[in-house]
Amino acid sequence: MSQPLRVGMVGYAFMGAAHSQAWRTVNHVYDLPVPVRMQVVAGRSAAAVAAAADRLGWAGHTDDWRTLLTRGDVDLIDICAPGDAHAEIAIAALAAGKHVLCEKPLANSVAEAREMVAAASAAHDSGVRAMCGFNYRRVPAVALMRRMVTEGRLGTIRHVRASYLQDWLVDPSYPLVWRLRREVAGSGALGDLGAHIIDLTQFVTDLSISAVCALTETFVKSRPLPSSPPGTGEVTVDDAVLFLARLGDGVVASYEATRFATGRKNGLRVEINGSLGALVFDFERMNELSFHSTEAPADEQGFTRVLVTEPTHPYMSAWWPPGHLIGYEHTFTHQAYDLVQAIAAGSDPAPSFADALQVQLVLDAVSRSAETSSWITVERSSAEPSG
Template identity: 70%
Template structure:
């Protein structure tokens, strides 16, 4: 029997369900030095968290996330809450010597992200590990894309194209949920889905975004207050119409320069009618190109410009072979996997890192760098000028 990694999770909605699926299945799929134990889940609603614990497979439940941190029988805190609570929970967990998995984006501000990254660095000296949950890194085709880039198969990268398109709020009657309120979410499409394509492109290229030129737009300025929204009364319109102000972006677009010489175009929107979860990345290099589309998750397109002209054209790689990243744990070749597997791969890598004393990736430092890009995009959109991405190693007061 392997030693247990006892997990306490905060939050049980969409991401909580996805993470629970991962913790339930990871040891059934992979041979690991630690066995995940779903010890307890926390949520604000007594009835809701009790139902979630029973449905998702948690041993116990509570309405007080602080009690999870105080428990000696919990080793890791998994944070699946809105962004406004990430910093408080993560800082408390790290101070208590708990490992942390925190959903993306890391925080709602650069200041919070810097504090969290510093706390993670300090805790690492005592063997405490912290990781941010950018799950699209764990798509096998994306991991293969990174491997081919590292092997030099497409040469010098010149262009990066990244889109993340959704349409779930195109209806003006869709309510003012927490994701549409800046004080809770930090930003809109930019932080929610734009953060994913920022991290994923930097991951596959090995290059960091250094400057951006951006615009953002909010198409629907007010929305109906959700039922039971007494806490949103301050956001309600003064005429008593029951509408509240949308305080985040609906769409964000930006040009980017990367430190390896590549240039990029990025688009994140929740108003791409007909697109449900369309994440696409294309890299153009001096020797070839690679393209990934999450709506065809088990495939990677590869163009090898060094092949004879009679053989050139994009090749479809079906990423289901046992020698493809993560695929040894799953099914025979040709049998695809899905969205939920990215989270299983995520906690698999985290468990391995904790067991071997390694720093998991993306680290809080990596997530801070993404936060700095988000901040630069926001500043650029506001000023309508190019904005530089701050150096993660420099405190704001030390910048020239």
């Protein structure tokens, strides 16, 4: 048997649990070139991380992520910590010769993201690989959507519409968690949700957002502190963001991300309109893709429901018989599979840190546009969005 890929993970909350599920599952679903071993999980509280290791299936645990850098039994560091820790951990891990998987958004600022890209580039020649975790790329229906656009099924792309709607902050008594503090999270709905739809539309169309015009709003300005002593604190991030954009030179687009869409739990939707047809993906029906073709006979035209569960669909050959659905957690298993395959082959996983920097540049432009109420040109990173 080949030498296993031994994983150390930093963070064990929501994303840590999702990533743990993927690392537990990927060996049993896919025929990997190397097996995966869940070696150690790191967190700040010794008692909490010990409990998490037992619950999530990690062989060991530590309350200091820096110990992962010197451990000879850790090959890859999976970063599921809050955004303000991404840059420090990733740069140190890459310098130590560890592969890195980092959750989105890549960093809290363009400057940090650039440093991370530079660190990944410096480690690349030594065979060290880095990837950013935009898991929605790994929804089979999204991967099929990209394939159909690439094959020219929509003709010339003209319109893109994307929204990501949640409602978990509607209650003003919800506490001031880290996601509501700019110094930890970087931004609010913009980075938390907007980053996903920015990446998805660039991924599916293979076009980069070139200019934006945005507005943001914070509806609840202060919230209860989550710990003693009692009191309130200021919300320093956006609750909602809307922006217009241009993709490439001729495609127009609109984006909306909010955590105040009452009744919406995880409503991610992307629509692509072209000269020959349209594609619509709605995560609340994640096993389906809607396709309209102008090339169908006139009396048969309309949106067709494609159930994306056939073995010929992306990622689906490893799962169940046709018509048997998969869920949210499978996107992380697909992500782990793609990363292990790339590391074993010595190839470059996608999205790279450079791809994630391009998303960061859009986030930055949107933020500056909202502050100035003007159109902002998006700076280009050195890499095109990759598949």
